[in-house]
Amino acid sequence: MARVTITVNGKPETTDIKPRTLLVEFLRDHLGLTGTHVGCDTTQCGCCIVLVDGRSVNSCTMLAVQANGASVTTIEGLAEGDKLHPMQAAFREHHALQCGFCTPGMVMSALELVQRNNSPSDGDIRYWLLGNMCRCTGYHNIIKAIKAGAEAMARAG
């Protein structure tokens, strides 16, 4: 067993885990944060993307021990009470989800994009989403939502 302390959505979590525990298993099975989804389990679909120290990472391809000491943000960490994060609100407004399975990864991935580029073009967004798959193929509205979300975040400062 290995003792890890990972700050998840601002709260330090200390747990003894087997070193083979994946970060996504730590989040879902140990902390009950099931908003982070496991899609392909092979680093291709992006459904499990979370932010680790502000950077998007496939949590199915990172060991929890590798995140020891890090700060992790999951989809559960975005809303303030009932108030959705501007990117979440934009996804709802623009109907950027059909089944919703890929949505948490899309939103988390979009947040790193906006952090790097607060006014992304359609092309920037499409290129950035290379590692996020939507099998409902609802990409068009996802692009619109991320663009609107970026604008809303810029307005909110």
Next chain:
Amino acid sequence: MNDFNYHEPRTLAEAAAMIHAARDGSLIAGGMSLIPALKQRRAKPSDLIDLRFIGELTGIRRQADAIVIGAMTRHADVADSKLVRDTIPTLARLVGEMADPAVRNRATIGGSIAHGDPAADYPPALVALGATIITSTRAMQADDFFTGAFATALRKGEIITAVSFPIPDRAAYVKFANTSSRYAIVGVFVAKRGTDVRVAVTGAQSRVFRIMEMEMALAKSFSPDALKPITIKPNGLNADIHATPEYRAHLIGVMAQRAVASAAAVHRPN
């Protein structure tokens, strides 16, 4: 995934001692190749030695006429590096187009080259740019490093610390990527430094290789036309569901000509 012991050495010496002491130890950098292998039990190490706390392995610096990239430097940081963009823009672009953003945030240069994937993008860059791979025990030329499919000249317990890239006069990389995986079906890296021209090909054989005939022709005249008389033979090229050897031979010629055409004028600022 099988169980393993996990270690976090703070120095290179400590890491080397741990890897030698382990029954069947494995180093882990970003884990983007190793973790999938652990999941499939293609890799079943007794011990994982994580290099992330060894500070000297991370970072990018200029050393005389070369750019030295620490083994634990993430792809995203190489792609974003002003130093790399200013001196070897082709390298920054190549790394910025590998895989996807989340993978680039974890994957490292050391882990990537140690993995030795024969369709990866770093190997042709290292070979064409004449890079030196520096390890815990020695320095070796990229030409001698990649020995086969998923095989390198690394000895047991040897740890890559950095890769040193001489700054070229001109360089370009053009790849014909698999639409799904983004790996090269064929990728050609062309670099010119003084009178030395190198052409390195990835994705087409069991390992990266150079084409001397093209290098000699380009040394005489660095233009796409110089490559036109050269025919690449399909013998020994990979055959898989993505491309036949004949198609790969054709692609090598086309990608090489495009690479030469796009090799930017002069990259050497001071």
